[in-house]
Amino acid sequence: MGNILFYTHTKEDLKRTVKMVLEELSKTELINETSINPEDDRLTQQEAAKFLGISVTSLISWKKKKIVPYYQIGRAIFFSKKELLALARKNEFVRRSRY
Template sequence: MSNVLFYTHNKEDLKRVIRMVVEEIRKTEMISNTPISPEEDRLTQKEAAKFLGISVTTLISWKKKGLISYFQVGRPVFFSKTEFLEAARKNPGLIKPSRK
Protein backbone atom coordinates (compact mmCIF):
# COMPACT_ATOMS: atom_id res chain seq x y z
CA MET A 1 0.00 0.00 0.00
CA SER A 2 1.42 3.43 -0.88
CA ASN A 3 1.46 6.42 1.42
CA VAL A 4 -0.90 9.22 0.52
CA LEU A 5 0.36 12.75 1.17
CA PHE A 6 -1.96 15.65 1.66
CA TYR A 7 -0.46 19.10 1.22
CA THR A 8 -2.38 21.36 3.52
CA HIS A 9 0.28 23.92 4.33
CA ASN A 10 0.89 27.03 2.31
CA LYS A 11 3.92 29.27 1.97
CA GLU A 12 2.87 31.43 4.95
CA ASP A 13 2.61 28.32 7.18
CA LEU A 14 6.14 27.35 6.19
CA LYS A 15 7.44 30.85 6.92
CA ARG A 16 5.74 30.79 10.33
CA VAL A 17 7.34 27.44 11.23
CA ILE A 18 10.78 28.63 10.09
CA ARG A 19 10.35 31.81 12.15
CA MET A 20 9.48 29.73 15.23
CA VAL A 21 12.57 27.53 14.75
CA VAL A 22 14.83 30.55 14.31
CA GLU A 23 13.35 32.15 17.45
CA GLU A 24 14.09 29.01 19.46
CA ILE A 25 17.67 28.99 18.17
CA ARG A 26 18.07 32.68 19.09
CA LYS A 27 16.65 31.99 22.55
CA THR A 28 19.16 29.16 23.04
CA GLU A 29 22.01 31.40 21.88
CA MET A 30 20.80 34.20 24.11
CA ILE A 31 21.01 32.13 27.30
CA SER A 32 24.39 30.59 26.52
CA ASN A 33 27.28 31.28 28.88
CA THR A 34 28.87 34.01 26.75
CA PRO A 35 30.48 36.63 29.00
CA ILE A 36 28.96 40.11 28.86
CA SER A 37 31.04 43.26 29.09
CA PRO A 38 30.05 45.83 31.74
CA GLU A 39 28.98 48.25 28.98
CA GLU A 40 26.54 45.69 27.57
CA ASP A 41 25.23 44.59 30.96
CA ARG A 42 23.30 47.75 31.84
CA LEU A 43 19.89 48.01 30.16
CA THR A 44 17.43 50.89 30.24
CA GLN A 45 13.75 50.10 30.85
CA LYS A 46 13.05 50.21 27.11
CA GLU A 47 16.04 47.97 26.28
CA ALA A 48 15.14 45.54 29.08
CA ALA A 49 11.53 45.28 27.89
CA LYS A 50 12.68 44.59 24.33
CA PHE A 51 15.24 42.05 25.56
CA LEU A 52 12.56 40.20 27.52
CA GLY A 53 9.96 40.53 24.77
CA ILE A 54 7.48 42.35 26.99
CA SER A 55 6.04 45.86 27.17
CA VAL A 56 7.61 48.60 29.29
CA THR A 57 4.38 48.67 31.31
CA THR A 58 4.76 44.96 32.14
CA LEU A 59 8.41 45.50 33.06
CA ILE A 60 7.48 48.32 35.44
CA SER A 61 4.76 46.14 36.95
CA TRP A 62 7.24 43.29 37.49
CA LYS A 63 9.69 45.77 39.05
CA LYS A 64 7.05 47.10 41.47
CA LYS A 65 6.03 43.56 42.44
CA GLY A 66 9.67 42.66 43.09
CA LEU A 67 9.73 39.98 40.39
CA ILE A 68 12.88 41.38 38.78
CA SER A 69 15.83 43.18 40.25
CA TYR A 70 16.96 46.62 39.13
CA PHE A 71 19.29 49.37 40.21
CA GLN A 72 18.99 53.10 40.17
CA VAL A 73 21.67 55.71 39.51
CA GLY A 74 20.09 59.01 40.47
CA ARG A 75 16.67 59.06 38.83
CA PRO A 76 17.17 56.59 35.91
CA VAL A 77 16.37 52.91 36.47
CA PHE A 78 18.59 50.20 34.98
CA PHE A 79 18.46 46.43 34.70
CA SER A 80 21.24 43.86 34.50
CA LYS A 81 21.36 41.73 31.35
CA THR A 82 23.53 39.23 33.28
CA GLU A 83 20.84 38.79 35.93
CA PHE A 84 18.18 38.29 33.25
CA LEU A 85 20.32 35.63 31.56
CA GLU A 86 20.95 33.84 34.86
CA ALA A 87 17.19 33.74 35.46
CA ALA A 88 16.64 32.53 31.88
CA ARG A 89 19.13 29.69 32.37
CA LYS A 90 16.97 28.52 35.25
CA ASN A 91 13.72 29.14 33.34
CA PRO A 92 14.24 29.23 29.52
CA GLY A 93 10.62 30.30 28.93
CA LEU A 94 11.25 33.63 30.66
CA ILE A 95 12.82 35.39 27.70
CA LYS A 96 10.92 35.71 24.46
CA PRO A 97 13.09 36.41 21.43
CA SER A 98 12.60 39.84 19.96
CA ARG A 99 11.17 40.08 16.48
CA LYS A 100 13.23 41.92 13.93
Protein backbone atom coordinates in the same frame (compact mmCIF):
# COMPACT_ATOMS: atom_id res chain seq x y z
CA MET B 1 20.56 2.19 3.19
CA GLY B 2 23.72 4.24 3.14
CA ASN B 3 24.17 7.86 4.02
CA ILE B 4 22.35 10.17 1.63
CA LEU B 5 24.05 13.46 0.92
CA PHE B 6 22.24 16.49 -0.38
CA TYR B 7 24.18 19.17 -2.19
CA THR B 8 21.48 21.80 -2.32
CA HIS B 9 23.21 24.37 -0.16
CA THR B 10 26.31 26.36 -0.88
CA LYS B 11 29.21 26.91 1.46
CA GLU B 12 27.94 30.47 2.01
CA ASP B 13 24.50 29.11 3.01
CA LEU B 14 26.19 26.91 5.60
CA LYS B 15 28.28 29.81 6.91
CA ARG B 16 25.17 32.02 7.27
CA THR B 17 23.31 29.24 9.07
CA VAL B 18 26.16 28.58 11.51
CA LYS B 19 26.54 32.32 12.16
CA MET B 20 22.80 32.66 12.85
CA VAL B 21 22.85 29.71 15.27
CA LEU B 22 25.89 31.08 17.09
CA GLU B 23 24.26 34.51 17.41
CA GLU B 24 21.15 32.96 18.95
CA LEU B 25 23.24 30.89 21.35
CA SER B 26 25.26 33.92 22.37
CA LYS B 27 22.03 35.60 23.44
CA THR B 28 21.27 32.82 25.91
CA GLU B 29 23.43 29.91 26.97
CA LEU B 30 26.89 31.01 25.89
CA ILE B 31 26.91 34.33 27.71
CA ASN B 32 28.89 33.98 30.89
CA GLU B 33 30.19 36.36 33.47
CA THR B 34 33.56 36.88 31.81
CA SER B 35 32.25 37.51 28.32
CA ILE B 36 30.12 40.55 29.19
CA ASN B 37 31.73 43.95 29.34
CA PRO B 38 30.17 45.71 32.37
CA GLU B 39 29.04 48.58 30.15
CA ASP B 40 27.42 46.15 27.68
CA ASP B 41 25.60 44.46 30.55
CA ARG B 42 23.47 47.52 31.37
CA LEU B 43 20.05 47.81 29.77
CA THR B 44 17.52 50.62 29.93
CA GLN B 45 13.88 49.81 30.69
CA GLN B 46 13.07 49.83 26.97
CA GLU B 47 16.03 47.58 26.12
CA ALA B 48 15.25 45.19 28.99
CA ALA B 49 11.59 44.92 27.96
CA LYS B 50 12.61 44.18 24.36
CA PHE B 51 15.22 41.68 25.59
CA LEU B 52 12.56 39.83 27.61
CA GLY B 53 9.94 40.14 24.88
CA ILE B 54 7.48 42.02 27.05
CA SER B 55 6.05 45.54 27.16
CA VAL B 56 7.65 48.31 29.18
CA THR B 57 4.45 48.43 31.24
CA SER B 58 4.85 44.74 32.13
CA LEU B 59 8.50 45.28 33.01
CA ILE B 60 7.58 48.17 35.33
CA SER B 61 4.94 45.97 36.95
CA TRP B 62 7.47 43.15 37.41
CA LYS B 63 9.93 45.67 38.87
CA LYS B 64 7.33 46.89 41.40
CA LYS B 65 6.51 43.27 42.33
CA LYS B 66 10.26 42.58 42.70
CA ILE B 67 10.16 39.88 40.01
CA VAL B 68 13.13 41.38 38.15
CA PRO B 69 16.27 42.87 39.70
CA TYR B 70 17.14 46.44 38.78
CA TYR B 71 19.44 49.29 39.71
CA GLN B 72 18.58 52.93 40.19
CA ILE B 73 20.97 55.84 39.91
CA GLY B 74 19.06 59.03 40.64
CA ARG B 75 15.96 58.71 38.48
CA ALA B 76 17.60 56.40 35.93
CA ILE B 77 16.65 52.71 36.05
CA PHE B 78 19.02 50.02 34.72
CA PHE B 79 18.85 46.27 34.38
CA SER B 80 21.66 43.73 34.12
CA LYS B 81 21.48 41.57 31.00
CA LYS B 82 23.36 38.82 32.85
CA GLU B 83 20.88 38.89 35.74
CA LEU B 84 17.87 38.90 33.39
CA LEU B 85 19.28 35.85 31.56
CA ALA B 86 19.82 34.03 34.85
CA LEU B 87 16.28 34.90 35.93
CA ALA B 88 14.82 33.69 32.64
CA ARG B 89 16.74 30.41 32.87
CA LYS B 90 15.47 29.75 36.41
CA ASN B 91 11.94 31.08 36.15
CA GLU B 92 9.36 29.41 33.88
CA PHE B 93 7.09 32.47 34.16
CA VAL B 94 9.73 34.74 32.63
CA ARG B 95 10.69 32.18 29.94
CA ARG B 96 7.07 31.84 28.84
CA SER B 97 6.70 35.62 28.58
CA ARG B 98 9.80 35.92 26.46
CA TYR B 99 8.66 33.59 23.67
